[in-house]
Every structure is written in structure tokens, then in C-alpha cells.
Amino acid sequence: MSGRRIVALFRRVVQEIRRDRPSLALLFVAPILITGLLTFILREGQAPTVHAVLVNDAGPAGAAFAGALGPTLEAAGGSLRTVTDEATARAAVADGSADLAVVLPADLVSSGRPTVTVITEGLDPSGEGGQLGSLQKALLAAASAGSGRQPPAVQHVTVYGTPSSDPMANFAPAMVAFFAYFFVYLLTGVSFLRERTGGTLERLMATPVARGEVVLGYTLGFALFATLQVALLMTWVLGTVRVGALGPLPAFSIGLGIAVGGNPLMAFLVVLLLAVGAVSLGIFLSTFARTELQIIQFIPVVLVPQFLLSGVLFPVSSLPSVIQPFVSFMPLSYAVDGLRQVFVRGADLGVGALQVDLGVLVLVAAFFATVASWTIRREVA
Amino acid sequence: MAEAARLASPGAAPAIRAAGLVKTFGTIRAVDGVSFELAPGGIYGLLGPNGSGKTTLIRLLTGLARPTAGMAEILGTRMPSRSALARIGYMTQSDGIYPALTVGENSRFFAAAYGVRDEGARREALGLVDLADRESSVAGTLSGGQRRRLSLACALIHRPPVVFLDEPTVGVDPLLRVQFWTHFRRLAETGTTIVVSSHVMDEADRCDELLFVRAGRVIARGAPGVLRAEAGTSDLEQAFLRFAGEAAA
Numbered sequence: 001m002s003g004r005r006i007v008a009l010f011r012r013v014v015q016e017i018r019r020d021r022p023s024l025a026l027l028f029v030a031p032i033l034i035t036g037l038l039t040f041i042l043r044e045g046q047a048p049t050v051h052a053v054l055v056n057d058a059g060p061a062g063a064a065f066a067g068a069l070g071p072t073l074e075a076a077g078g079s080l081r082t083v084t085d086e087a088t089a090r091a092a093v094a095d096g097s098a099d100l101a102v103v104l105p106a107d108l109v110s111s112g113r114p115t116v117t118v119i120t121e122g123l124d125p126s127g128e129g130g131q132l133g134s135l136q137k138a139l140l141a142a143a144s145a146g147s148g149r150q151p152p153a154v155q156h157v158t159v160y161g162t163p164s165s166d167p168m169a170n171f172a173p174a175m176v177a178f179f180a181y182f183f184v185y186l187l188t189g190v191s192f193l194r195e196r197t198g199g200t201l202e203r204l205m206a207t208p209v210a211r212g213e214v215v216l217g218y219t220l221g222f223a224l225f226a227t228l229q230v231a232l233l234m235t236w237v238l239g240t241v242r243v244g245a246l247g248p249l250p251a252f253s254i255g256l257g258i259a260v261g262g263n264p265l266m267a268f269l270v271v272l273l274l275a276v277g278a279v280s281l282g283i284f285l286s287t288f289a290r291t292e293l294q295i296i297q298f299i300p301v302v303l304v305p306q307f308l309l310s311g312v313l314f315p316v317s318s319l320p321s322v323i324q325p326f327v328s329f330m331p332l333s334y335a336v337d338g339l340r341q342v343f344v345r346g347a348d349l350g351v352g353a354l355q356v357d358l359g360v361l362v363l364v365a366a367f368f369a370t371v372a373s374w375t376i377r378r379e380v381a
Numbered sequence: 382m383a384e385a386a387r388l389a390s391p392g393a394a395p396a397i398r399a400a401g402l403v404k405t406f407g408t409i410r411a412v413d414g415v416s417f418e419l420a421p422g423g424i425y426g427l428l429g430p431n432g433s434g435k436t437t438l439i440r441l442l443t444g445l446a447r448p449t450a451g452m453a454e455i456l457g458t459r460m461p462s463r464s465a466l467a468r469i470g471y472m473t474q475s476d477g478i479y480p481a482l483t484v485g486e487n488s489r490f491f492a493a494a495y496g497v498r499d500e501g502a503r504r505e506a507l508g509l510v511d512l513a514d515r516e517s518s519v520a521g522t523l524s525g526g527q528r529r530r531l532s533l534a535c536a537l538i539h540r541p542p543v544v545f546l547d548e549p550t551v552g553v554d555p556l557l558r559v560q561f562w563t564h565f566r567r568l569a570e571t572g573t574t575i576v577v578s579s580h581v582m583d584e585a586d587r588c589d590e591l592l593f594v595r596a597g598r599v600i601a602r603g604a605p606g607v608l609r610a611e612a613g614t615s616d617l618e619q620a621f622l623r624f625a626g627e628a629a630a
Contacts, residue, residue: 008493016481019519199475203535206443206471207494208463 001216005209009217010224016191017225023187027229031179032236039168039256048130049077050138053089053098056082058108065104068142076134086119093121094159099131114152121159132156172237172258173267173339174312177274179233181332182303184226184275188218188282189295196286201376211376215369219279226275234264261346266354267339273361274335280368287375306332311340331364394457396421396543396574397442401451404437404597411437413597414451419576419590421542424569426585427578428621429594435578436474438594439545442576443471455543467495470541474548476532480521484512484531487520488538495539506534509564525552533561537568544568546577550584562587582618591617593624600628 017023050073056062070080081098083089089101103117118135120128136154143151195201204214240257260267282295285302289295307313309323310333316324327333338357341347347354395418404412411434419425427435440446442453444461458465478487484507492503507513510530515523520531533549546565550558562584565575569589577588585591586605593601593608601608601624605617612620 002496004493004496008490012479012482012486012490015486016479019481198480199473199477200479202445202475203471203473203477203491204494205445206466206469206473207491208466208496209494210463 001210001213006213006217006220009209009214010220013191013218013221014224017187017221027183027187027225028232031175031183031229031233034179035172035175035233035237035256048134050131050134051079051099052081052135053092053101054080054082055084055086055089055101055103057106058104059106061109062104065108065142068145069102069138072138072141072145073135076138078134078138090119090159093119096121100128100135102135108152113150115155116152117155117157119157119159128158168256168258169344170340172256173343174310174336176230176233176237176267177271177332177335177339178307178312180226180230180271180275181278181306181335182299183229184222184278185282185285185303186295186299187225188222188279189286189289189298190282190292191222192218192283192286193289193292193295197290205376211373214376215280215283215373218283219276219369222279223272223276226278227272230268230271230275234268238264258343260343262342262348264342266348267342270335270338270342270358270361273358273365274331277331277361277365277368280365280372283372284368284375306330309333311336331361334360334364394421395419395454396456397576398454399438399442399451400453402438402441402448402453403450404434404441404446405449410597412441412448415597415599416451417592417599417602419574421574422569422572423589424565424575424577424587426588426591427576427594428580428582428585428591428617430580433594434597435580435594436547437597439471439547439576439578443469443545467539468541468543470536470539470544472532472536472544472546472549474551476528478520478528478531478535480519482520483516484518484520484523485516487531488516488534491535492538497539502540503538506538507531509537510534511560526554526557529553530557533564542572543574544576546575548578548580550579550581558584582621585617593621595625595628598628600624 052073054066054069056066058065066080066082073080078099080102083092083101086101086103089098089103092098093101099120101119103119105115105117108114108116116139118132120132132154139154140151192201195204235255237256237258238260239255241254243252243254245251281302285298286295289298309327310316310330311327312332316327316333316337334357338354338361341351341354341357349355349358397419398417400416402412402415403410413434415438427438429435437446441448442455442460444453444455444466447461453460455462455465456468479490482490488503488507492498497503504513507516510533512527512530512534515527520528523531529549529552533546536544536546550561553561565577566587569575577584579585588605590602590604591608592599601611601620603611608620608624609615609617612623614620614623
């Protein structure tokens with residue numbers, strides 16, 4: 001291994017990508033546009049109907065509140081029925097006979113601002129986020145109808161997993177992981193295919209450069225762009241800059257402002273490990289492609305199954321049991337889980353689940369780096 | 382002729398040696414039992430039609446392909462050998478340069494790949510191909526001839542004692558072709574061993590020795606004048622056809 005040669009390879013990759021404006025746009029603009037659009041759709045979409053069960057621990061005051069809440073939900077196409085206790089309510093949510101449960105506390109009227117507990121299933125954060133929004137509107141309306149009482153605060157709990165009031169809080173980690181994986185794979189695959197078909201790899205192999213140096217140089221080069229992409233994407237996803245009203249222009253904010261429970265640097269590490277694996281995957285798969293179109297053709301085979309089965313869109317636990325064993329073989333699933341551990345649960349390196357995710361990502365990156373190195377053929381003894 | 386005398390001098394260790402080289406791809410024998418020794422400091426022409434096995438032979442000699450049988454040695458080192466590659470220059474048939482990089486960046490990259498730290502060597506290589514004043518030009522915007530020149534500079538940047546040039550003058554205009562050959566001759570005079578593959582017979586006369594290649598075999602070898610005389614013709618193309626006919630018979 002020669003540090004100078006690796007640095008030369010790294011510098012060359014950077015120089016090439018720096019001048020490739022469409023690739024830069026792919027890396028830095030496309031993820032921002034797509035996450036922005038998704039957030040808009042999820043947050044501003046149609047309010048869903050809510051079929052709720054209610055546990056009244058607040059006596060007559062609670063009955064009055066329920067009397068106001070029921071018609072509000074029904075007006076929006078939903079329903080409200082009262083059950084005896086929280087266990088029954090949880091069972092109803094778990095078996096799907098209710099979307100959510102509302103538990104009115106005994107101190108509904110005695111405390112300053114009452115807190116009602118809302119129980120959702122926890123398996124479809126985005127869908128439940130929408131239902132929660134509809135319920136909150138109904139609670140507000142019910143509170144106003146009940147002689148102008150202060151609207152209750154909502155404590156969200158789930159039957160499974162950890163709750164979040166923002167559908168994007170669960171979705172954003174998955175999107176950050178997917179974009180890093182997707183774009184880094186695509187750029188590396190196409191770039192290395194050009195090396196193979198353009199005669200430069202043949203020429204490079206006629207120099208004393210070792211195969212491992214090529215993989216390492218490429219990994220460093222693309223890791224730099226992956227780092228920049230992830231930094232930009234994380235700033236966009238986590239940050240919020242509020243811009244005040246300016247003349248006829250109303251106040252607005254830039255950035256998605258999604259709350260992160262853990263250390264953003266930990267999330268950064270997860271995505272970076274995933275991206276390093278994607279570089280080697282791109283090099284490896286370029287062996288089987290003859291044209292750039294063929295690199296694209298690997299997307300439905302390699303990336304789309306990961307997109308569907310790694311918890312990006314659908315919770316892994318809700319997948320058919322036949323498919324679930326395959327999830328363990330998808331590198332993206334470990335990054336998505338790792339990021340959710342950091343974003344939602346605030347996990348750090350002491351959390352076992354995150355350690356497993358990071359460990360697997362390191363192993364996957366090392367495995368594909370070795371395999372990629374083998375695919376760079378030079379018959380050197 | 383001084384070169385001819387030197388090339389023929391007995392006892393000189395060969396710069397390049399092939400012994401029973403065979404390379405098969407499935408049922409095709411791309412290189413079919415090639416043996417030769419090339420003395421240092423000369424221009425050797427691998428001449429033959431497209432598909433005759435010239436490029437595969439060069440890939441075997443440079444260690445980029447592993448022979449099915451036989452062996453190759455460069456400067457006494459059995460190929461493939463990564464360390465020996467530092468003493469070999471290879472100009473591929475395609476340009477093999479990075480079009481998005483400038484002339485300077487391409488040359489610096491290959492200099493680093495060969496472990497060359499001497500900035501003077503890099504500038505000298507660009508100067509030899511008349512690209513010293515184009516350092517900041519992006520390679521993709523150069524003309525075809527300029528790209529070939531850059532490709533040649535990248536192959537010579539580490540001042541290798543053995544150079545393989547695979548069809549170096551394809552797509553090169555006549556004036557530049559003359560410049561290329563003048564430069565090859567200058568290198569050979571300083572002791573560099575140059576193997577040039579070509580299917581253009583009118584370039585063959587510039588070589589010290591020719592190896593006629595057909596169907597993966599060396600069917601004749603000798604100085605251009607000698608081969609012409611043996612074939613009883615004044616035309617090298619006719620000589621090639623004569624030897625090819627004899628080999629097929």
C-alpha cells in the first residue's frame with residue numbers, strides 16, 4: 001500500500017466529480033427536493049378519518065368531554081366508542097378494531113392543563129401521525145365546545161415501539177440512509193464502469209498500483225462526497241431557519257426541523273458506513289455491466305428490494321413472515337434501524353441494537369471492499 | 382547498421398523474453414505458442430492484421446493477462462510482477478486517459494501511480510509530446526491527436542526501460558506520426574526497448590526488427606530489409622502475405 005498512490009486516486013476521483021455538474025446535482029439537489037416533497041405530502045396531506053375508543057377515568061367531566069369529542073370525530077367520518085379500561089383499549093388498537101385509544105385522566109378538570117393519553121399501534125408512524133393530527137383537531141374542537149376549556153395536551157404512547165408526533169421523524173432517517181446508499185452506488189457504479197470501458201483501468205493495472213489501493217482511493221473519493229451529501233441532508237432534515245414576514249411575503253422556514261433524539265454525529269457515522277459499503281457495491285456490480293444503462297438496470301434488482309424491505313416505507317415487523325428472514329441480508333435495513341435508533345430513541349454507542357447495526361455495516365463494507373478488489377483483475381503474482 | 386549489430390550482439394541479456402506463450406479464450410487460441418527474445422535498445426514492430434493476437438500478446442508480456450501456457454520475462458523478471466510494472470511503459474490502444482481531468486492532472490495522476498516524484502520528469506514527458514503549454518486544458522476537449530500525445534506522455538512519464546505501444550499512431554495525422562517515430566528512435570538510442578504493434582505496413586520500415594503475427598503465431602521475424610529479401614519482394618505487405626501463405630500451407 002502506498003499512501004501517495006491512494007491520495008492520487010482519491011484526488012483524481014474528486015477532480016472528476018467536481019467537474020461533473022449533473023452528478024453534483026444528483027448528489028446534493030435531488031435528495032433535498034425529494035425529502036422536501038415527501039415532508040410536504042406527509043404533513044399537509046388529507047386528514048384521515050379516526051375510529052377511536054375512549055377510556056374515561058375522569059367521571060362525569062370525562063363523559064361530558066367524550067360527548068363533545070364523539071360528534072366531532074363522527075362529523076369527519078370517524079367514530080368514538082367507550083371501553084371499560086386501558087387494557088381493553090390497547091387490545092382494540094392492537095387487533096385493528098380501533099385506530100387509536102384516548103385515555104382521559106382522573107384529573108381532567110382539577111389540574112391546570114389536562115393531559116390525555118393517546119395510544120396508537122406504533123407500526124405505521126406516518127399513517128398514525130396523520131390520525132393523531134386529526135384527533136388533535138377534534139380535541140381542540142371538543143375543548144372549545146365544552147365552555148372554552150383549555151385544550152388538553154396529548155401524551156402519545158404506542159402499543160409497539162416508540163411514538164412520534166411527526167410522521168417525518170420516523171421517515172427521515174430511512175430517507176437519509178436510502179439517498180446516501182442510492183446516489184453513492186449509482187455514481188460509483190457508473191464511474192467505475194467508465195474506468196473499465198474507457199481503457200483507464202487497463203492502463204492503471206499496468207502501473208504498480210495495487211487493487212486494494214484502487215478500492216481504497218475510490219472509497220475515500222466517494223466517501224468525501226457522501227460526507228458532504230450527508231452533512232447537507234442532515235442539516236436540511238434536522239435544522240430550521242425561520243425567515244420573518246417581509247412585506248407581502250409571509251413568514252416561512254427553511255429546513256425540515258425534524259427532532260433528533262440522539263447525537264447527529266452518531267447518525268452521520270451510520271450513514272457514512274453505509275455509503276462506504278455502497279462504493280464497493282458499485283465497483284463490484286460494474287463488473288457485470290457493459291453499459292451505463294446496465295448499471296441503472298441493477299437498481300430494481302439490488303436497490304428496490306432493499307427500499308421495500310428495509311423499513312424505509314413499511315415497518316419490518318409488518319412484513320409477511322415469509323419475507324422477514326431476507327431483511328437480515330439487506331445492508332440498508334441496518335442503516336435504517338441504526339438511524340431510527342439515533343433519531344427516535346436517542347441511542348448512543350452504549351445501546352446494543354446500535355452496536356449490532358454499526359458492526360454489520362462495518363462487516364458489509366469490508367466484505368464488498370474485498371469482493372470489489374477481486375473483481376479488479378490483474379494477473380499479478 | 383549500428384542498431385542491427387547491437388541487437389544481434391550475442392550474450393546480451395534480453396529485455397523481453399517469451400517462451401511458449403499460449404493464451405486461449407474458450408476454443409480460440411489467441412496466442413499460440415510464441416517464443417522470442419528481444420535485445421535491449423531497439424524498436425520492435427509487432428505487425429499483423431486486426432485480431433491476429435497482437436494486443437493479447439502485449440497483455441501477456443506486461444502481465445495484464447495470465448498465459449494458459451508458457452511464460453514471459455521483462456528485464457529478467459517473470460511476469461506477472463507488480464514491481465516490474467514500474468519499469469514498463471504501456472500505451473493502450475484506447476487513449477486510456479481521464480477526459481474530465483486536465484492535461485496536467487492526468488500526467489500528475491499517472492506520475493503518482495508510477496511513484497514518480499520528480500516534477501521535471503513529468504514536464505519533460507509533456508514537453509516531448511508538445512503539450513507542455515496545454516497543462517490546464519481539459520483532456521476531453523483536446524483533438525484526437527493531442528489525446529494520443531497525452532496518452533504517450535503518460536506511458537513515458539516514469540522513463541521506463543521497456544515500452545509497449547499498442548497501435549500508437551491510429552488516428553494520428555501524418556506530421557504527428559513522423560514526430561512520434563522520431564521520438565521512438567531517440568528513446569531507442571538511449572537504450573529503451575520499444576515494442577510497437579501496428580497493422581500499418583508503411584510504418585514497419587521504421588522498426589529495427591519486425592515480428593509478423595498471424596492467428597496468434599509469429600510467422601516471420603527479421604529486419605525489414607531481410608524479410609523483404611527472404612520473401613523476394615520490395616513491398617512489406619507482399620512479404621507479409623507471402624509468409625502468411627507459407628504458414629497456412
